[in-house]
Amino acid sequence: MNSQLENTNVYWALVSASFFDNRSFYIGATDKGLCRVMWPDDTFEELKDWITSNIKNPILIEDPKRINIYVEQIQEYLQGERRSFDIPLDMFGTEFRIKVWRALIDIPFGHTLSYADIANAIGNPKAVRAVGTANGANPIPIVVPCHRVIGKNKTLTGFGGGLTNKKKLLQLEGYHDYIDRGHARYQF
Template sequence: MTNEIYWTVFEHAHLKLYIAATEKGLCYVGSPGHSWEEMASAIHKRYPAAEVKENIEVMQPYIEELHEYFSRKRQSFSVPVDVKGTPFQEAIWKALMDIPYGQTLSYSDIAHKIGKPAAVRAVGTAIGANPVLVTVPCHRVIGKNGAITGYRGGTEMKQYLLDLEGKKR
Protein backbone atom coordinates (compact mmCIF):
# COMPACT_ATOMS: atom_id res chain seq x y z
CA MET A 1 0.00 0.00 0.00
CA THR A 2 1.28 3.44 -0.88
CA ASN A 3 2.01 5.52 2.20
CA GLU A 4 3.45 8.62 0.55
CA ILE A 5 1.85 10.61 -2.22
CA TYR A 6 3.76 13.50 -3.69
CA TRP A 7 2.16 16.61 -5.10
CA THR A 8 2.93 19.93 -6.70
CA VAL A 9 1.20 22.66 -8.65
CA PHE A 10 1.41 22.47 -12.43
CA GLU A 11 1.21 25.86 -14.13
CA HIS A 12 1.05 26.59 -17.84
CA ALA A 13 -0.03 29.95 -19.25
CA HIS A 14 -3.30 30.75 -17.43
CA LEU A 15 -3.76 27.18 -16.16
CA LYS A 16 -3.03 26.04 -12.60
CA LEU A 17 -3.65 22.40 -11.63
CA TYR A 18 -2.76 20.39 -8.55
CA ILE A 19 -1.12 17.09 -9.51
CA ALA A 20 -0.09 14.11 -7.38
CA ALA A 21 1.63 10.77 -7.79
CA THR A 22 2.25 7.57 -5.88
CA GLU A 23 5.46 5.61 -6.28
CA LYS A 24 3.65 3.80 -9.15
CA GLY A 25 2.50 6.83 -11.12
CA LEU A 26 0.28 9.84 -11.51
CA CYS A 27 -2.79 9.42 -9.31
CA TYR A 28 -4.43 12.84 -9.52
CA VAL A 29 -4.71 15.76 -11.90
CA GLY A 30 -7.07 18.39 -10.58
CA SER A 31 -9.54 20.73 -12.16
CA PRO A 32 -8.81 24.39 -12.84
CA GLY A 33 -9.63 26.51 -9.82
CA HIS A 34 -9.69 23.61 -7.39
CA SER A 35 -7.82 23.92 -4.11
CA TRP A 36 -5.19 21.89 -2.31
CA GLU A 37 -7.90 20.74 0.11
CA GLU A 38 -9.96 19.32 -2.77
CA MET A 39 -6.90 17.42 -4.02
CA ALA A 40 -6.12 16.08 -0.54
CA SER A 41 -9.73 14.99 -0.05
CA ALA A 42 -9.81 13.17 -3.40
CA ILE A 43 -6.50 11.43 -2.63
CA HIS A 44 -7.60 10.33 0.83
CA LYS A 45 -10.76 8.74 -0.61
CA ARG A 46 -8.61 6.38 -2.67
CA TYR A 47 -5.56 6.19 -0.39
CA PRO A 48 -6.88 6.65 3.19
CA ALA A 49 -3.55 6.00 4.94
CA ALA A 50 -1.44 8.13 2.61
CA GLU A 51 0.75 10.97 3.75
CA VAL A 52 0.55 13.78 1.18
CA LYS A 53 3.87 15.61 0.72
CA GLU A 54 4.89 18.40 -1.62
CA ASN A 55 7.86 17.36 -3.77
CA ILE A 56 8.55 19.12 -7.05
CA GLU A 57 11.56 16.91 -7.82
CA VAL A 58 9.51 13.69 -7.79
CA MET A 59 6.80 15.40 -9.81
CA GLN A 60 9.18 16.84 -12.45
CA PRO A 61 8.64 14.11 -15.11
CA TYR A 62 4.87 14.65 -14.89
CA ILE A 63 5.27 18.43 -15.06
CA GLU A 64 7.50 18.12 -18.14
CA GLU A 65 5.08 15.91 -20.05
CA LEU A 66 2.11 18.11 -19.17
CA HIS A 67 4.04 21.20 -20.35
CA GLU A 68 4.86 19.40 -23.61
CA TYR A 69 1.21 18.44 -24.08
CA PHE A 70 -0.07 21.98 -23.44
CA SER A 71 2.63 23.33 -25.79
CA ARG A 72 1.43 20.94 -28.54
CA LYS A 73 4.75 19.06 -28.46
CA ARG A 74 3.30 15.81 -27.06
CA GLN A 75 0.30 13.76 -28.18
CA SER A 76 0.59 10.85 -25.75
CA PHE A 77 1.99 10.40 -22.29
CA SER A 78 4.76 8.02 -21.30
CA VAL A 79 4.60 8.66 -17.55
CA PRO A 80 2.78 5.92 -15.64
CA VAL A 81 -0.60 6.43 -14.02
CA ASP A 82 -1.85 4.81 -10.83
CA VAL A 83 -5.63 5.03 -10.88
CA LYS A 84 -7.66 3.20 -8.27
CA GLY A 85 -11.34 2.53 -8.67
CA THR A 86 -13.79 -0.29 -9.07
CA PRO A 87 -13.00 -2.88 -11.76
CA PHE A 88 -15.69 -1.25 -13.92
CA GLN A 89 -14.19 2.23 -13.47
CA GLU A 90 -10.70 0.95 -14.20
CA ALA A 91 -11.95 -0.71 -17.42
CA ILE A 92 -13.49 2.60 -18.49
CA TRP A 93 -10.34 4.57 -17.67
CA LYS A 94 -8.22 2.09 -19.63
CA ALA A 95 -10.57 2.48 -22.61
CA LEU A 96 -10.17 6.27 -22.37
CA MET A 97 -6.41 5.90 -22.67
CA ASP A 98 -6.92 4.12 -26.00
CA ILE A 99 -8.66 7.13 -27.61
CA PRO A 100 -6.10 8.71 -29.95
CA TYR A 101 -5.06 12.34 -29.65
CA GLY A 102 -7.39 14.65 -31.57
CA GLN A 103 -10.19 12.08 -31.78
CA THR A 104 -13.38 11.64 -29.80
CA LEU A 105 -15.76 8.84 -28.95
CA SER A 106 -19.26 8.94 -27.49
CA TYR A 107 -20.30 7.48 -24.17
CA SER A 108 -22.09 4.68 -26.04
CA ASP A 109 -18.90 4.00 -28.03
CA ILE A 110 -17.06 3.46 -24.74
CA ALA A 111 -19.88 1.24 -23.42
CA HIS A 112 -19.59 -0.92 -26.56
CA LYS A 113 -15.80 -0.93 -26.34
CA ILE A 114 -15.90 -2.53 -22.87
CA GLY A 115 -18.61 -5.00 -23.89
CA LYS A 116 -21.46 -3.39 -21.91
CA PRO A 117 -23.55 -1.56 -24.52
CA ALA A 118 -26.48 -0.96 -22.14
CA ALA A 119 -24.27 0.69 -19.50
CA VAL A 120 -24.06 4.17 -21.06
CA ARG A 121 -25.11 6.02 -17.90
CA ALA A 122 -22.73 3.97 -15.75
CA VAL A 123 -19.98 4.75 -18.27
CA GLY A 124 -20.72 8.47 -17.82
CA THR A 125 -20.55 8.13 -14.05
CA ALA A 126 -17.23 6.26 -14.23
CA ILE A 127 -15.79 8.86 -16.60
CA GLY A 128 -16.89 11.60 -14.19
CA ALA A 129 -14.98 9.85 -11.40
CA ASN A 130 -11.69 9.85 -13.36
CA PRO A 131 -9.08 11.19 -10.91
CA VAL A 132 -6.44 11.94 -13.55
CA LEU A 133 -7.64 14.61 -15.97
CA VAL A 134 -5.76 15.20 -19.25
CA THR A 135 -3.47 12.13 -19.10
CA VAL A 136 -6.47 9.80 -18.81
CA PRO A 137 -8.27 11.70 -21.57
CA CYS A 138 -11.90 11.77 -20.51
CA HIS A 139 -12.16 15.09 -22.37
CA ARG A 140 -12.19 13.01 -25.58
CA VAL A 141 -15.65 11.62 -24.76
CA ILE A 142 -18.54 13.67 -26.07
CA GLY A 143 -22.27 13.24 -26.55
CA LYS A 144 -23.49 11.03 -29.38
CA ASN A 145 -24.73 14.17 -31.14
CA GLY A 146 -21.29 15.79 -30.85
CA ALA A 147 -22.22 17.98 -27.89
CA ILE A 148 -19.66 18.92 -25.27
CA THR A 149 -21.06 17.23 -22.19
CA GLY A 150 -20.12 17.35 -18.51
CA TYR A 151 -16.50 17.32 -17.42
CA ARG A 152 -14.99 17.42 -13.93
CA GLY A 153 -12.70 20.21 -15.13
CA GLY A 154 -15.66 22.15 -16.51
CA THR A 155 -16.99 22.21 -20.06
CA GLU A 156 -14.88 25.29 -20.85
CA MET A 157 -11.73 23.29 -20.00
CA LYS A 158 -13.02 20.33 -22.02
CA GLN A 159 -13.52 22.55 -25.07
CA TYR A 160 -10.06 24.06 -24.54
CA LEU A 161 -8.45 20.58 -24.53
CA LEU A 162 -10.35 19.48 -27.64
CA ASP A 163 -9.35 22.71 -29.41
CA LEU A 164 -5.73 22.22 -28.28
CA GLU A 165 -5.79 18.78 -29.92
CA GLY A 166 -7.27 20.24 -33.08
CA LYS A 167 -10.62 18.48 -32.73
CA LYS A 168 -13.29 20.31 -34.64
CA ARG A 169 -16.97 19.65 -33.95
Protein backbone atom coordinates (compact mmCIF):
# COMPACT_ATOMS: atom_id res chain seq x y z
CA MET A 1 0.00 0.00 0.00
CA ASN A 2 1.22 3.51 -0.75
CA SER A 3 2.40 5.08 2.53
CA GLN A 4 1.13 8.48 1.34
CA LEU A 5 -2.40 7.10 1.59
CA GLU A 6 -2.01 5.31 4.92
CA ASN A 7 -3.64 6.87 7.93
CA THR A 8 -1.80 7.42 11.20
CA ASN A 9 -3.73 6.92 14.41
CA VAL A 10 -2.95 9.59 16.98
CA TYR A 11 -4.31 8.76 20.41
CA TRP A 12 -4.80 11.62 22.82
CA ALA A 13 -5.83 12.23 26.40
CA LEU A 14 -6.32 15.11 28.77
CA VAL A 15 -4.02 14.76 31.80
CA SER A 16 -4.32 16.50 35.15
CA ALA A 17 -1.34 17.13 37.42
CA SER A 18 -1.05 18.75 40.82
CA PHE A 19 2.35 20.06 39.64
CA PHE A 20 0.44 22.47 37.39
CA ASP A 21 -2.03 23.43 40.15
CA ASN A 22 -4.40 20.69 38.95
CA ARG A 23 -4.67 22.25 35.52
CA SER A 24 -4.95 19.79 32.66
CA PHE A 25 -2.83 19.36 29.55
CA TYR A 26 -3.06 17.22 26.43
CA ILE A 27 -0.70 14.50 25.28
CA GLY A 28 -0.70 12.56 22.02
CA ALA A 29 0.90 9.33 20.84
CA THR A 30 1.02 7.26 17.68
CA ASP A 31 1.37 3.49 17.56
CA LYS A 32 5.15 4.11 17.56
CA GLY A 33 5.32 6.28 20.67
CA LEU A 34 4.66 9.56 22.43
CA CYS A 35 4.68 12.41 19.93
CA ARG A 36 3.26 15.46 21.71
CA VAL A 37 3.03 16.93 25.20
CA MET A 38 1.19 20.23 25.49
CA TRP A 39 1.28 22.81 28.30
CA PRO A 40 -1.73 23.55 30.52
CA ASP A 41 -2.48 26.80 28.70
CA ASP A 42 -2.53 25.06 25.29
CA THR A 43 -5.88 24.19 23.77
CA PHE A 44 -7.15 21.08 22.04
CA GLU A 45 -7.23 23.12 18.81
CA GLU A 46 -3.50 23.74 19.18
CA LEU A 47 -2.91 20.02 19.67
CA LYS A 48 -5.02 19.26 16.62
CA ASP A 49 -3.21 21.92 14.55
CA TRP A 50 0.19 20.51 15.51
CA ILE A 51 -0.90 16.97 14.64
CA THR A 52 -2.35 17.92 11.25
CA SER A 53 0.74 20.02 10.43
CA ASN A 54 3.24 17.30 11.32
CA ILE A 55 1.61 13.92 10.72
CA LYS A 56 0.32 12.72 7.36
CA ASN A 57 -3.30 11.59 7.29
CA PRO A 58 -3.84 11.61 11.06
CA ILE A 59 -6.89 10.14 12.70
CA LEU A 60 -7.34 11.62 16.19
CA ILE A 61 -8.70 9.15 18.71
CA GLU A 62 -9.39 9.98 22.33
CA ASP A 63 -8.08 6.91 24.15
CA PRO A 64 -6.68 7.46 27.66
CA LYS A 65 -6.34 3.71 28.25
CA ARG A 66 -4.20 3.19 25.16
CA ILE A 67 -1.72 5.89 26.18
CA ASN A 68 -1.89 5.31 29.91
CA ILE A 69 1.81 4.31 30.12
CA TYR A 70 2.78 7.80 28.92
CA VAL A 71 0.36 9.46 31.33
CA GLU A 72 1.64 7.38 34.25
CA GLN A 73 5.30 8.14 33.62
CA ILE A 74 4.71 11.87 33.12
CA GLN A 75 2.63 12.03 36.31
CA GLU A 76 5.27 10.05 38.25
CA TYR A 77 7.93 12.50 37.08
CA LEU A 78 5.82 15.54 38.01
CA GLN A 79 5.23 14.02 41.46
CA GLY A 80 8.97 13.60 42.00
CA GLU A 81 8.78 9.80 41.79
CA ARG A 82 10.60 9.31 38.46
CA ARG A 83 13.98 10.56 37.25
CA SER A 84 13.97 9.18 33.70
CA PHE A 85 11.54 7.88 31.11
CA ASP A 86 11.54 4.49 29.39
CA ILE A 87 8.74 5.02 26.91
CA PRO A 88 8.97 4.99 23.12
CA LEU A 89 8.99 8.35 21.35
CA ASP A 90 7.80 9.20 17.85
CA MET A 91 9.55 12.46 16.97
CA PHE A 92 8.35 14.59 14.09
CA GLY A 93 10.77 17.25 12.90
CA THR A 94 13.71 17.96 10.66
CA GLU A 95 16.80 15.79 10.90
CA PHE A 96 18.61 18.64 12.69
CA ARG A 97 15.83 19.14 15.24
CA ILE A 98 15.58 15.44 16.00
CA LYS A 99 19.35 15.36 16.54
CA VAL A 100 19.01 18.24 19.03
CA TRP A 101 16.08 16.56 20.82
CA ARG A 102 18.03 13.31 21.14
CA ALA A 103 20.91 15.28 22.69
CA LEU A 104 18.45 16.76 25.22
CA ILE A 105 17.48 13.25 26.33
CA ASP A 106 21.13 12.67 27.29
CA ILE A 107 21.15 15.54 29.83
CA PRO A 108 20.96 13.83 33.23
CA PHE A 109 18.21 14.55 35.74
CA GLY A 110 19.15 17.53 37.91
CA HIS A 111 21.78 18.87 35.50
CA THR A 112 21.77 21.50 32.78
CA LEU A 113 23.69 22.29 29.63
CA SER A 114 23.92 25.47 27.59
CA TYR A 115 22.78 25.88 24.00
CA ALA A 116 26.48 25.96 23.04
CA ASP A 117 27.01 22.66 24.87
CA ILE A 118 24.21 21.06 22.83
CA ALA A 119 25.60 22.53 19.59
CA ASN A 120 28.98 20.97 20.44
CA ALA A 121 27.36 17.66 21.42
CA ILE A 122 25.74 17.33 18.00
CA GLY A 123 28.97 18.24 16.22
CA ASN A 124 27.84 21.65 15.01
CA PRO A 125 29.39 24.25 17.37
CA LYS A 126 28.28 27.23 15.26
CA ALA A 127 24.60 26.25 15.40
CA VAL A 128 23.89 27.74 18.84
CA ARG A 129 20.90 29.81 17.70
CA ALA A 130 19.53 26.94 15.61
CA VAL A 131 19.81 24.73 18.68
CA GLY A 132 17.78 27.33 20.59
CA THR A 133 15.12 27.33 17.90
CA ALA A 134 14.99 23.51 17.86
CA ASN A 135 14.80 23.49 21.66
CA GLY A 136 11.87 25.91 21.52
CA ALA A 137 10.11 23.71 18.96
CA ASN A 138 10.45 20.54 21.06
CA PRO A 139 7.07 18.77 20.75
CA ILE A 140 7.65 16.48 23.74
CA PRO A 141 8.67 18.76 26.63
CA ILE A 142 9.21 17.24 30.06
CA VAL A 143 10.03 13.83 28.54
CA VAL A 144 12.55 15.38 26.15
CA PRO A 145 13.92 17.74 28.80
CA CYS A 146 14.32 21.08 27.03
CA HIS A 147 13.95 22.70 30.46
CA ARG A 148 17.49 21.48 31.23
CA VAL A 149 18.98 23.89 28.70
CA ILE A 150 19.95 27.29 30.10
CA GLY A 151 22.11 30.15 28.91
CA LYS A 152 25.88 29.86 29.00
CA ASN A 153 25.84 32.56 31.70
CA LYS A 154 23.37 30.41 33.74
CA THR A 155 20.30 32.55 32.91
CA LEU A 156 17.08 30.68 32.33
CA THR A 157 16.65 32.13 28.82
CA GLY A 158 13.48 31.26 26.92
CA PHE A 159 11.08 28.42 27.38
CA GLY A 160 7.99 27.45 25.39
CA GLY A 161 6.12 26.53 28.56
CA GLY A 162 6.98 29.82 30.26
CA LEU A 163 9.79 30.59 32.67
CA THR A 164 7.66 29.78 35.71
CA ASN A 165 7.29 26.18 34.51
CA LYS A 166 10.98 25.99 33.60
CA LYS A 167 11.94 27.06 37.15
CA LYS A 168 9.47 24.62 38.68
CA LEU A 169 10.81 21.72 36.60
CA LEU A 170 14.42 22.54 37.46
CA GLN A 171 13.51 22.89 41.14
CA LEU A 172 11.67 19.55 41.01
CA GLU A 173 14.98 18.04 39.91
CA GLY A 174 16.84 19.82 42.70
CA TYR A 175 18.67 22.20 40.37
CA HIS A 176 18.93 25.78 41.66
CA ASP A 177 22.20 27.03 40.13
CA TYR A 178 20.62 29.42 37.63
CA ILE A 179 20.10 33.15 37.34
CA ASP A 180 16.41 33.92 37.55
CA ARG A 181 16.02 36.12 34.53
CA GLY A 182 15.44 35.51 30.88
CA HIS A 183 12.90 35.82 28.15
CA ALA A 184 9.50 34.20 28.54
CA ARG A 185 9.35 32.33 25.23
CA TYR A 186 11.79 31.01 22.64
CA GLN A 187 14.57 33.58 23.07
CA PHE A 188 18.08 32.83 24.20
